[in-house]
Amino acid sequence: MRYAYRTGLTGSLIERADQIRISDEAVAEQCRSLRARLLKLADLDPELGPDGLLCWGSMADRPDGAELLFLGLDGDAPCFAPLIEEGQTPGMQAYAVWRQLDMMPPEEASTYAAARSLIEWHRGHLFCSRCGTRSRVTKAGWGRKCPACDAEHFPRVDPVVIMLAEYEGKALVGRQPRFPPDRYSALAGFVEPGEAIEEAVARELFEEAGVRAKEVRYLASQPWPFPNSLMMACIAPVEDDALTLDIEELEAAMWVSKEEVAASLAGAPDAPFIAPPHFAIAHTLLRAWVESDADKA
Incomplete structure (x- = not known):
């Protein structure tokens, strides 16, 4: 593929x-x-x-x-x-x-x-969520079935949006307190019931950073086994660069240029932040943004 x-x-x-x-x-x-x-x-x-x-x-x-x-x-x-x-x-x-x-x-x-x-x-799903009876493994490990009420249970993934807000040629990166020192990444959050990907991106950007998305462009997806998420990467031009951070979610955030992101991805000693690891979709998202003409949107 x-x-x-x-x-x-x-x-x-x-x-x-x-x-x-x-x-x-x-x-x-x-x-x-x-x-x-x-x-x-x-x-x-x-x-x-x-x-x-x-x-x-x-x-x-x-x-x-x-x-x-x-x-x-x-x-x-x-x-x-x-x-x-x-x-x-x-x-x-x-x-x-x-x-x-x-x-x-x-x-x-x-x-x-x-x-x-x-x-x-x-x-995390050894017992039936309907009646509480211990369930059995079925379909060679790709399901469980309750012997008491016959309810079938199948592995699920949790949808998560991960996104770069963009304004006048700069992208927004943030860090959570649990991150290693100096590491910054794209913002992310779970998609809620009844929500489209685009709506989740707009909501999370406003809730975490106080910026309002004008549009949302989907880029790529990635399974994330910690424990069972599907990460969906997007880029979202926003109305302005004024930030109001949710300090429960973000310790800090900053706007960075393509040159600064490129330096971080390359591991330059004078880079403004440490980039996410190469296997994380946040790394792919940052690299795609650097290599795109997204700042013309």
């Missing part, structure tokens, strides 16, 4: 093979295959080789009692991940794994992101 802007954590080489995961018999056959592989994880974190590639073991490495999650097919090799229910709190930020993501090719990171999100979803 061709992308206008290729984002990190996308492009997995594993075919999800839904035609297999809907059949218990087909999944069992894949489990018995001599080519079957099991993703090696340390809780939720990946085990990597020196080349930055994911490490895989055989089905004999399956932890005792762990359910298997069918990730799909890599050629003719069935790929699984173990569902170990005890571990990190669901949704816990995992900054340590970011160092590993820095090493990984995008397609490897994409495979890992799917596995991590799926495991975290199961950990």
